[in-house]
Amino acid sequence: MKKYICELPSDLFEIFLVELNGYGVEILSRDERNTVFAIYSQNEESQTIKETILSIFEDLGSGKIVLEEDIQEENWEEKWKENFKPILVEPFIIIPEWEIYEGKDLIPIKLKIAMAFGTGLHPSTQLMLSLIPKYVSKNDKVIDIGCGTGILSIAAAKLGAIVDAVDIEKKAVEECKINSWENQVKVNCFQGSVEDVKDVYDVVLSNLQIDIFDKYFSQIKDKFKKVWLLSGIFKDEKDKIVKMADENGLEIIEIITKPEQGKPDDLWYGFAIKHK
Numbered sequence: 599m600k601k602y603i604c605e606l607p608s609d610l611f612e613i614f615l616v617e618l619n620g621y622g623v624e625i626l627s628r629d630e631r632n633t634v635f636a637i638y639s640q641n642e643e644s645q646t647i648k649e650t651i652l653s654i655f656e657d658l659g660s661g662k663i664v665l666e667e668d669i670q671e672e673n674w675e676e677k678w679k680e681n682f683k684p685i686l687v688e689p690f691i692i693i694p695e696w697e698i699y700e701g702k703d704l705i706p707i708k709l710k711i712a713m714a715f716g717t718g719l720h721p722s723t724q725l726m727l728s729l730i731p732k733y734v735s736k737n738d739k740v741i742d743i744g745c746g747t748g749i750l751s752i753a754a755a756k757l758g759a760i761v762d763a764v765d766i767e768k769k770a771v772e773e774c775k776i777n778s779w780e781n782q783v784k785v786n787c788f789q790g791s792v793e794d795v796k797d798v799y800d801v802v803l804s805n806l807q808i809d810i811f812d813k814y815f816s817q818i819k820d821k822f823k824k825v826w827l828l829s830g831i832f833k834d835e836k837d838k839i840v841k842m843a844d845e846n847g848l849e850i851i852e853i854i855t856k857p858e859q860g861k862p863d864d865l866w867y868g869f870a871i872k873h874k
């Protein structure tokens with residue numbers, strides 16, 4: 599098996615992935631300027647893959663293969679399997695992009711890349727995924743504030759919602775676009791913060807942190823009509839959310855919890871909130 603380590607300006611990386619047409623890459627490092635990534639190929643297809651990579655680089659006018667090495671196949675497969683295991687949060691199952699969900703009972707969410715927050719492993723993401731099927735209906739207008747990989751947006755879109763997604767990080771917006779495309783759902787992803795959310799939506803999804811809710815609670819409150827699903831709240835931060843909801847004329851209609859891994863007493867909280 600061949601491993602090609604490549605380098606490309608970060609602003610061309612998303613286009614490169616689209617041109618590569620679904621072939622898996624492993625991101626090794628990424629910053630504002632450059633993305634370094636590895637592409638693996640079976641020996642018999644390696645020449646074609648190499649030619650494809652070089653021809654995309656030529657079209658883009660940038661990019662290079664910095665290292666080409668022979669690697670053991672077993673290691674490669676083990677590495678991918680180690681990194682990505684399906685995660686079940688009913689009715690969703692989160693799977694890596696190269697897997698095909700053959701069942702009928704669950705809704706698959708494929709993650710092609712997950713460098714941004716939102717692999718599905720974190721309790722706060724799982725709390726949101728548990729609340730979404732209960733409160734998001736077909737044709738609801740939804741905004742996912744702090745979309746990360748786009749995992750929550752994809753879940754809502756798969757239920758038939760019309761979804762916008764925003765994140766302050768450029769990298770997250772890129773990943774949200776790629777992952778939405780991989781799941782064949784339409785999500786309008788854009789870079790920005792709460793101030794950049796201009797519309798009012800049926801449902802707001804926000805898995806953020808307490809300091810961001812401290813700053814933006816009353817602004818986010820004005821962005822939803824039906825329900826606001828909120829998480830990212832750990833242990834006694836819960837009391838702050840309860841207080842802010844009350845002060846802002848909101849009613850908490852459901853609270854769910856999930857423990858931090860290996861610490862059954864340290865709880866993460868998820869809330870469903872509506873206007874009084």
Ligand SMILES: C[S@@+](CC[C@H](N)C(=O)[O-])C[C@H]1O[C@@H](n2cnc3c(N)ncnc32)[C@H](O)[C@@H]1O
Binds near residue numbers: 715717746747766807
């Ligand atoms: C905890 S992660 C949630 C990711 C994903 N939605 C999930 O549930 O797994 C929070 C995300 O919010 C983004 N974020 C932080 N502050 C923000 C702000 N003021 N406006 C928009 N996004 C923000 C971060 O970049 C990060 O991707």
